[in-house]
Amino acid sequence: xxxxxxxxxxxVFRISKKGNVTELAVRxxxxxxxxxxxxxxxxxxxxxxxxxxERNILYxxxxxxxxxxxxLKRLKPSDYVNLEPALSLDxxxxxxxxxxxxxxxxxxxxxxRSSSGISLTVNVSAEYRKYLIPKGSVSVDGISLTIYxxxxxLFTVNIIPYTWNNTNLKYRKTGAYVNLEFxxxxxxxxxxxxxx
Numbered sequence: 596x597x598x599x600x601x602x603x604x605x606x607v608f609r610i611s612k613k614g615n616v617t618e619l620a621v622r623x624x625x626x627x628x629x630x631x632x633x634x635x636x637x638x639x640x641x642x643x644x645x646x647x648x649e650r651n652i653l654y655x656x657x658x659x660x661x662x663x664x665x666x667l668k669r670l671k672p673s674d675y676v677n678l679e680p681a682l683s684l685d686x687x688x689x690x691x692x693x694x695x696x697x698x699x700x701x702x703x704x705x706x707x708r709s710s711s712g713i714s715l716t717v718n719v720s721a722e723y724r725k726y727l728i729p730k731g732s733v734s735v736d737g738i739s740l741t742i743y744x745x746x747x748x749l750f751t752v753n754i755i756p757y758t759w760n761n762t763n764l765k766y767r768k769t770g771a772y773v774n775l776e777f778x779x780x781x782x783x784x785x786x787x788x789x790x791x
Contacts, residue, residue: 596694596695597642598679598682598691599640599691599738601677601738601762603625603677604763605675605678606622607674607676608620608652616657618655618656619638620654621652621655622652623651626679626680627651631645631648632648634680637677638667638678639665639736640735640736640738640774643657653678664700665700666700666774676763677762677763691732697776699720700774701772702717702718702771703715703716703769704717712754712755712759713754714743715735715753715754716751717750718748719775721748729743733778734775735774736762737774738764741753
């Protein structure tokens, strides 16, 4: 489990196929020292198991279903990724509960800069609209953000300069794909309503 508070922006070192598994190697400095082999790390919001670490490089194995649902399949060497180690019992809960189980990837429709910050508008398919609640939480590439407004097939989040400058969002452009994980509490509530 994670909080959506990104601890480091890592950089993809290498991507290689090993049978039915894709090995993802990511350069890291801060998270590298905080996680051990078999530990969980959020990579762009996807919970991955660390299988090896050496010389400030974290190695993960990614299977086809994970690639299919996330933007990890779009990564190339030198791309930037958001990293967060899993919560420990003494961790602060600053963002919201993020499981690392990405629901889908979605396209950035608009990036708007103003004196008060940056707004990011993301396209979302109809099946996920029920999880979008204004002032509710959403994980975007693993970042805990608050939904500012929703539309028929869009939602917008406002981002403070600190978050923009300390995550991979500063490298994103319109048309790029981000991973989305909708708030587990909202999903539980909606599923409960559907069953009743």
